[in-house]
Amino acid sequence: MPLRLAASDSDFETRFTALVEARRETDTDIARDVAAIIADVRARGDDAVAEYTEKFDGFSLNETTWSVDREERTSALDRLDKDLRDALELAAGRIRTFHEKQRPQDSQTIDAAGVRMGSRWSAVETAGLYVPGGRAAYPSSLLMNAIPALVAGVEHIVMVTPTPGGEINPLILAAAEIAGVGEIYRIGGAQAVAALAFGTDTVPSADVIVGPGNAWVAEAKRQLYGTVGIDMVAGPSEIVVIADRDNDPDWIAADLLSQAEHDPTSQSILFTDCVEFADAVDRAVETQLAMLTTEETAQTSWANNGAIICVDTLDDALPLSDRLAPEHLELAVADPDALFLRVRHAGSVFLGRLTPEAIGDYVGGPNHVLPTGRRARFSSGLSVLDFMKRTSFLRCDEQSLEAIGPAAVRLAEAEGLPAHARSVAMRLPRREPENRSD
Amino acid sequence: MPLRLAASDSDFETRFTALVEARRETDTDIARDVAAIIADVRARGDDAVAEYTEKFDGFSLNETTWSVDREERTSALDRLDKDLRDALELAAGRIRTFHEKQRPQDSQTIDAAGVRMGSRWSAVETAGLYVPGGRAAYPSSLLMNAIPALVAGVEHIVMVTPTPGGEINPLILAAAEIAGVGEIYRIGGAQAVAALAFGTDTVPSADVIVGPGNAWVAEAKRQLYGTVGIDMVAGPSEIVVIADRDNDPDWIAADLLSQAEHDPTSQSILFTDCVEFADAVDRAVETQLAMLTTEETAQTSWANNGAIICVDTLDDALPLSDRLAPEHLELAVADPDALFLRVRHAGSVFLGRLTPEAIGDYVGGPNHVLPTGRRARFSSGLSVLDFMKRTSFLRCDEQSLEAIGPAAVRLAEAEGLPAHARSVAMRLPRREPENRSD
Structure with a gap:
């Protein structure tokens, strides 16, 4: 049986926090x-x-x-x-x-002081x-x-x-x-x-x-x-589905199971604003489980890590989903764009009733290598940038060095780095290299 | 005394490889x-x-x-x-x-199949x-x-x-x-x-x-x-200077020392095509060391990790510098842009005789938090992107799901993931959810 929570429960905050903080990774001492x-x-x-x-x-x-x-x-x-x-x-x-x-695009500017600077990308x-x-x-x-x-x-x-x-x-x-x-x-x-x-x-x-x-x-x-x-540091896969009562419970059950069948440690969570819909999905999951060659894995995942959470309005689900920062987030509603505007932390978002997460696993286009275990708070899916690096560059001429060099000298002196100060001061006009011993 | 190498030495490759592979990080068992x-x-x-x-x-x-x-x-x-x-x-x-x-800019496209997709950035x-x-x-x-x-x-x-x-x-x-x-x-x-x-x-x-x-x-x-x-995983700071004979040896010596004064484990390396210039820089370093309040640190760094490497032409220095993938690279030549075009691995590049690295430490504009220890081969300096993450999104409608869904079903079946296949197949028109047990 999956976990069943309602936002109206008196102990909801405690139990939801436990769900957020539960570590599904096995602590293998290897x-x-x-x-x-x-x-x-x-x-x-x-x-x-x-x-x-x-x-x-x-x-x-x-x-x-x-x-x-x-x-x-x-x-x-x-x-x-x-x-x-x-x-x-x-x-x-x-x-x-x-x-x-x-x-990514390379960039270059020459600023008001005459300093030329920018960034150039290259592949590993x-x-x-x-x-x-x-x-x-x-x-x-x-x-x-x-x-x-x-x-x-x-x-x-x-x-x-x-x-x-x-x-x-x-x-x-x-x-x-x-x-x-x-x-x-x-x-x-x-x-x-x-x-x-x-x-x-x-x-x-x-x-x-x-x-x-x-x-x-x-x-x-x-x-x-x-x-x-x-x-990235990858953990078990996960999905959050936010769905209203106008969905076909079978479709949503299949989506939850598509995550559950990956691994016993996978996690599938449904948020809905309708208790009857929640019940219908729960039943549909049980029915569909028996049809799967992956039944054993999906059953274990759903029973151990699955959750159905009833909220008053779907808007209430958004801050809760953000706390989970899920790898995959399905917004199975009539106007998913409105909800998506308010999503802050998620690896990849699937908009509308006709975009099951599995489409993104195979043929959507965006990458399916995504941050798990709440890491969407600070990291992104795999991209071209993971195989590139940026080299910044800087060029001063006499005028621009004169404009910004003295500030560098002053800061280097304050930081107690005299060779830094000298390397700039020597190049400044009408200013002798200083032999500072302060 | 810093290491002194010449590309014409018979054992150059062996000794340069040792320089590239030398670990300056102290192996503290903490x-x-x-x-x-x-x-x-x-x-x-x-x-x-x-x-x-x-x-x-x-x-x-x-x-x-x-x-x-x-x-x-x-x-x-x-x-x-x-x-x-x-x-x-x-x-x-x-x-x-x-x-x-x-x-970074958000992006969104609708492709020929009618699939809407893109990426949205947000801050942590x-x-x-x-x-x-x-x-x-x-x-x-x-x-x-x-x-x-x-x-x-x-x-x-x-x-x-x-x-x-x-x-x-x-x-x-x-x-x-x-x-x-x-x-x-x-x-x-x-x-x-x-x-x-x-x-x-x-x-x-x-x-x-x-x-x-x-x-x-x-x-x-x-x-x-x-x-x-x-x-990033940060190690000791380092600079490579590529300089021709037309530089003031005092300026280049100051640049090498500005790196050396950071820490005894810092590294300063000069490539030049002129033996007499190399000698002049070496002498200038010794003279300037005595003027620094940071003499002890700079002296240790220069003696233990410094190097002066003579090459036939400055072009020859570029592949060698790429192997070092230095945090900082100064191109102290008349036409630094021509050399820069051929640089592949460096954290930040300082172009021309009037751009000492210390300018970038303080007031240039580009970040001074840069990859060290050859990590410029695969990583970049600190940037706004380190504090942001990207959420991808996808939206299919009936037509687009019909166009790309069957391929997803086929791949899910081949991967032995029936719930994945079902979640897509159920949403396709004129196609019954299949109960596959293959």
Whole structure:
């Protein structure tokens, strides 16, 4: 049974706060093991990676097995069902078009003092793309992670994926072909992340590492943040649906279940202003659960983390949703734009009754890699900017240095940094370099 | 003596690689202590913060001492020397103007299929600003950290700074007044960062924590990354100067020393195409060192980490500089724009002989909080974007859902996510919800 709350309950604030603060992440104490793997890969490179791959994946790396060869990739694409290939290509095209609009513009100005300044963007050289093995290997995620890098202008996209027993999902290979991934290595886990961060004789070093993974992969990325850029610290997926009584309860139930079926730790929350509608959705969820091949996962998620919250008016749901800062927010109402104007914290918003969140998972265009666990308060979905960096620049001439230089000298003196002051003062006209000892 | 290399040396590649890979960060093993402080502050809030403040700062927190009152702040500003106040206000105004141009634009499009989508930016609610106590408390850094937050539209800027014995630098208070910081708490170290991350009864929780600090502060920010946003993982400061023989060796020596005087771990590197000029700069550094109140620090930095590298042509310096990906890069040549076009990795670039890096530290306009330790390969200086986040949105109507929905259904089926497929399929016309068990 999902949690059931009503804003009119006397203990609502206490119970809603508990919901906001509940940590769904499992506190796995793997930090030390991950640190040891990282140190080992840093020190011993390929040999360490091969040993961990043998140990964890039961896969033997040698000259011919490290990477997936081109023939294997193109044949996976060739053998793909036509309708599936069309769907992947539609998705890839739409994702590309949306992300092309994210390319940042360089800027330059000359101000009143005559100082020229601005910013110039450039792509990182190499992006590392982690793709999980097994069940959670989603071709849609591969597209969502690889395409922004390509649009950013990244030259090398290096993919890693574990292949226990040598098995690799042909759908993943096909998606990698469609996305334009350069190289694919058959490695996974913390050892693959470390190999990408430092580079080995075989694996090129990456500047940024993105992509979903298990707890080991996530912890390795967290520990290596700063050595490389990473996409984000990701937790379990979540959705908030704000729906009035005019929705079909079946549609809303399906939306809640589409989140719940991802993982037992996923969370689906419905806000509605109608108790009868809440009941109807609750029943529809139970009915639909039995129809799903993912029933067990969805059932666990819904029972442990699901919630149905009744509010007096849907407007009341907005500040509550902001406190949850959900990854996904559906506004299933007649005039979603009016509500959306008042939304402050959410990763991605789905407007109206005809925009189920799953559209955004695959073919909408915006990225489906989004901040979870209330991180939408301060972070954004994956974008082209995650694969680029900005270099600022400044140029003074004699007049402009004379206009702003003395203030720099004064501040450097006040901060007790005489070489800073000298480096400016020496260049100022009619002002001798000072030998200050104050 | 600084390192002296020439590109023509037979062992140049080996020695330059060693320079690129040298870690100047001290490997302090404080991670466990910091983790314990964070856990304690999370569990016990104010009490824990007060105990650590008593222990580390010798300062007793009580109702009247937790925060700096308004009167103390305005009087610090009132008592400031007029020329210093003018310099701070000039700096603040120029920083504000530059950062106002960084405000991102929302976007929205309706594509050929009729799907409406776009992105909307919003500010985080609360920014935490760490300001170190003692010698490294720079009013310029306070401006560089606080002003982008204010320009982003952050409502609450909460500053923390340790005040051993109750002492607080009046210049810092004045700068906080000029920048418009909301509240100032007399706490520091890992305990202050943890208080900002989780919030306590006294200290509001922040969404993003920025600002320089010692190793404990840096480690606390690193550990709390993900719970909150942080500015960056910062290391020792560094400069690369590319200069031809037509420069005044004294000017270039002063620029190298302005970096060296920051900290013994700072690094200053000169590339030049002229051995005689290299010698002249080397001598000028020695002469100027003796004139500095910061001689000891600058001498240690220059001797341990400084380098003078002779190249055949200045063009040869560019790929070498890119490998260093320096925080600051000076192009002290007649036509710096031509060289700048070929620069790929640098935090901030100073163009021409009349733009010493120190101008950018204080009054240029671009931010002086920049990626160090080769992180300019993948990250950027502090900006308004660090205090904002992007919410994407999507809206389908009947026609557009019919156009792209079937592809989403097909992909969801291929990924084994039936509730995803159902949530879309149910909304498609003339298509029954399918109960797939494939």
